[in-house]
Amino acid sequence: MRTSIWMAFVMGGLLLIVGYWSAMGGEEGVSDRLKGNTARSExxxxxxxxxxxxxxxxxxxxxxxxxxxxxxxxxxxxxxxxxxxxxxxxxxxxxxxxxxxxxxxxxxxxxxxxxxxxxxxxxxxxxxRITEVPYIVHKHHEIPSRLIQGNPQVKSLSRCNACHTRADAGSFNEHDVSIPGYGGWDD
Ligand code: HEC
Ligand code: HEC
Incomplete structure (x- = not known):
């Protein structure tokens, strides 16, 4: 009797930990697959x-x-x-x-x-504006303005999908970036 209550307690605790870990995005691939997303949507x-x-x-x-x-x-x-x-x-x-x-x-x-x-x-x-979120500003601060404002095919950082080829699929991964008239970006 004692042992089974103890076991139930331990198992419950484990489930809580695993649940919390995956809710926090503990393993990227798993949470993406559960939502039916492709591997690279973030x-x-x-x-x-x-x-x-x-x-x-x-x-x-x-x-x-x-x-x-x-x-x-x-x-x-x-x-x-x-x-x-x-x-x-x-x-x-x-x-x-x-x-x-x-x-x-x-x-x-x-x-x-x-x-x-x-x-x-x-x-x-x-x-x-998403383009005023510090994280987003920081991610783009190395891109010269001639490739954004000065680029007739982009014009503004607000046009995410001009460069992020998979923005429609929720992916902003830097490997999916192609700046019009310039190409990929590796830093
Ligand atoms: C009639 C056209 C129009 C419609 C419809 C529209 N928007 Fe916009 N939206 C704009 C314009 C213009 C801007 C400014 C773009 C710029 O500064 O380059 C903008 C900017 C934005 C931005 C800020 C982008 C940035 O710079 O980070 C967000 C967020 C946004 N819109 C959300 C929405 C949402 C949500 C809806 C639906 C309720 C919507 N928009 C419908 C025209 C529109
Ligand atoms: C002029 C092309 C361009 C536009 C427009 C643009 N981005 Fe980017 N974005 C980039 C480049 C290039 C990088 C990689 C920068 C680096 O790593 O130095 C990047 C990086 C990012 C990252 C980080 C990616 C990573 O793998 O760490 C996010 C998130 C992001 N962009 C979101 C957005 C959103 C949201 C918008 C629209 C509101 C947007 N971007 C508009 C070119 C662009």
Whole structure:
């Protein structure tokens, strides 16, 4: 009797540890496979048709894991003046898409990239631009502006998919980068 209670206790503890470890992205491949992602996707790719349609009309449908929930809430509260454009939505779409973004935001996902994005921000920082997140700024600071702003095929760092050939699949791995007119990047 004593032994079986003790065993149950030990097994329960082990399950907790393993669960926590995989939730924290302990083994990259495993958590990706469980989500049905390809080996190289590091933020969850967009899998929401309404989002792809409404928020992918003018630019890449940015994966929700690139900003924390508080940023998405702020952005979705200001769609009538969205970086100078009107991107307003019908109320039911606004609610559905805000829920989608918040539930999959960087601070709600255990993925490696998302975790680094969250850690680079102070608690009171709420950027509405991914390109203002310190982690993202830092990752691009070695790229000369002639390859971004001065490059007619890129124009702005906001156009992730101009260089990240697998951005649609949620991969921002540097090995999948090809800068138009320049090519791959190895540093
Ligand atoms: C009518 C066109 C249009 C639509 C629709 C639209 N956007 Fe944008 N979005 C823009 C423009 C223009 C910018 C600024 C791009 C730039 O500065 O190069 C922008 C920028 C952004 C950025 C910041 C990118 C950066 O610089 O890091 C995010 C995030 C974003 N949009 C999310 C969304 C979401 C979410 C939706 C859907 C609710 C949406 N957008 C719908 C036009 C649009
Ligand atoms: C001008 C081309 C270009 C654009 C536009 C661009 N990137 Fe990058 N990105 C790069 C290059 C090149 C690297 C590798 C930099 C290095 O390692 O020094 C990189 C690295 C990264 C990394 C780190 C990759 C790794 O393996 O460590 C992330 C994450 C990333 N970019 C996300 C984004 C997002 C999100 C956007 C859009 C908001 C974006 N990038 C726009 C060229 C670009």
């Amino acid at each position: 933020v969850i790719p967009v899998a929401n048709n309404l989002y792809a349609k409404e928020c992918g009309a003018c630019h890449l449908a940015y994966p929700p894991g690139l900003l924390p929930a508080r940023s998405w809430e702020k952005l979705m509260n200001g769609l009538s003046d969205h970086f100078g454009d009107n991107a307003e939505l019908a109320p039911e779409d606004l609610n559905a898409l805000t829920d989608y973004l918040v539930n999959n935001a960087a601070d709600r996902s255990g993925e490696k990239r998302a975790t680094k994005i969250v850690r680079s921000l102070k608690n009171d920082e709420t950027p509405v």
